[in-house]
Amino acid sequence: MEFAGRPTLIMKKTTQRMKGTEAQRFNILSACIIAELIRTTLGPxxxxxxxxxxxxxxxxxxxxxxxMKNYDVRHPMAKIMDKLVRSMETEVGDGTKTAMILVGELLKKGQIELMDQGVHPSQIISGYQIAVKKVNEIAEKIALSIDPDDENTLLSLAKTCFTRKFLPELEQKFAEFALQTIKYIIEQKNGENIIDIKNNVNMITIHGGSIVETELIKGMAIKKDFVSPLMPKRIENAKIAVLEPSLELKTTKIKAKIRTKGLKQLKAFRDEDYNLLKEKADKVIQSGANVVFARREVHDKIAPYLINAGIIAAKWVRGWDMEKIAKATGAKVVKNLDFFTPDTLGEAGIVEEIKHGKEKVIYVRNCKNPKAVTIVIRGGIEHILYEIERKLSDALYVIKNAIENKKIVGGAGAFETELARQLRKYAIKFSGREQLSIQAYAKALEIIPHTLIENAGLNVLDGLAALRKKHEEDSDNSKWFGVDINSIKPINTFSAGILDSLKIKLAAINAATEVVNLILGIDDVIYGLPGEYEKTIEEEEAEEEYQRKLEEMEEYKMSMGKKTKK
Ligand SMILES: Nc1ncnc2c1ncn2[C@@H]1O[C@H](COP(=O)(O)OP(=O)(O)OP(=O)(O)O)[C@@H](O)[C@H]1O
Ligand SMILES: [Mg+2]
Structure with a gap:
């Protein structure tokens, strides 16, 4: 660009730019590739x-x-997809693939069926906005209300999460763990059910043993051992102290040397130290505690006092584990040893240290009314442990969302098929390009049953046609027919117990639409090439001068007919 006859640089030379249709196609294609990569992983x-x-x-x-976390995210579209996944995880805890697949399909339909036919992206955006608003209305109307105490429905919701099938009896067991966990941690605030999974559920994985040994602990389990091997490995009727202050000598911030006049004075100093430690130990003993979980150090010299008094202790317990131990046992976190009274103690039936292979775990079991609990996942193969952890987490969030929102829908693509059917009818009310966009949106929703059929290895055309036909019956019952992964004949998802939480489904649809509208609204892609060093004009001139001199030298050498050394 020139300004007043002088060249003006707005962007770095290494920065590249893509504009208009080229930029839009580039973005859409990239997002579709990521969605396509994810599509094969959806469903059972x-x-x-x-x-x-x-x-x-x-x-x-x-x-x-x-x-997505382990995918080497570099491309801007991959970053946007990654953000979508993170927001789904923090907001509702499940439905991440559904959201990504919908993004891909809404963009694909937007490109092929609309943009390529001359519909402007802004018209697509407004059509999609009308569509998503209607989808929310239809969804609220058709969703079924549940009684938060209806355990069978909650168990079906949890079991639908275990899409990669474990042994059937394990599926039942894990669904029961998830439900029981929620029952322990649920709280009532202003007449509402509040479930805080992040702060009240602890999950640990232990490499070794069998999946069957996975257990729900009515209390806490942390990967730690007691401070001294001389401490008993098990205590019953535990009185638990959760201590913030350290059980060691006070350290000063300044380094100082003390000169003593002889052994007597040295001994006096030592005695003073022991007295201080003993004072702290006495405070613990007087509280009546027989188990101590300390946030900080427990001095080696204090351990004998504790052992003599029959007290076991663990040190350097992480802050969030301290909070959960307190919630599980009813203890109050002690911030100052001067206010360490018996009423700060929590209780547990058993506290024990168990060694699993190389790992030591402290279990705080049989708490009376735990407000925080732990699921200990066992198994021989690391990636299976992690997968179970993820599935259990999905199951917890599905139950949470269903209890808090009290609304559920049929799974296996039934919900999306019904939304698409009703949306198509609604689209006819509009004319021109808005109608086309709403119809494209409806078609895109069907990517969920489409993918479930495809991943089951069944014929997609026949399967989708059968599903649409069933929904067209337009009866109360027909709207909950979904994909049977064993045949192309649709099944009643409510009879089959394949259920999803409305809140998660709508979160996926709404978040996907937002991302799609964001991507469609981009018409300029500006990107710098990483790692490339941009030379200054002076450096470029110096380089040219150097090259010129080299060439002159070569010419000179040739004219002299001599070969010079390098
Ligand atoms: N037995 C089943 N038959 C048919 N569809 C099922 C069955 N069980 C679950 N589904 C469907 O599978 C979909 C959920 O699959 P999945 O859990 O793999 O994806 P997600 O929840 O979107 O992603 P993630 O769990 O990774 O966050 C839902 O639409 C659900 O209804
Ligand atoms: Mg899921």
């Missing part, structure tokens, strides 16, 4: 992805969040 017959990270570790997973 979804495949797993094997990802080798730069360090050489292998991750095998079917979980949307895990795949």
């Amino acid at each position: 017959h979804g495949f797993q992805k094997l990802i080798r990270d730069p360090v050489g570790d292998i991750i095998i997973s079917q979980d949307g969040g895990t795949i």
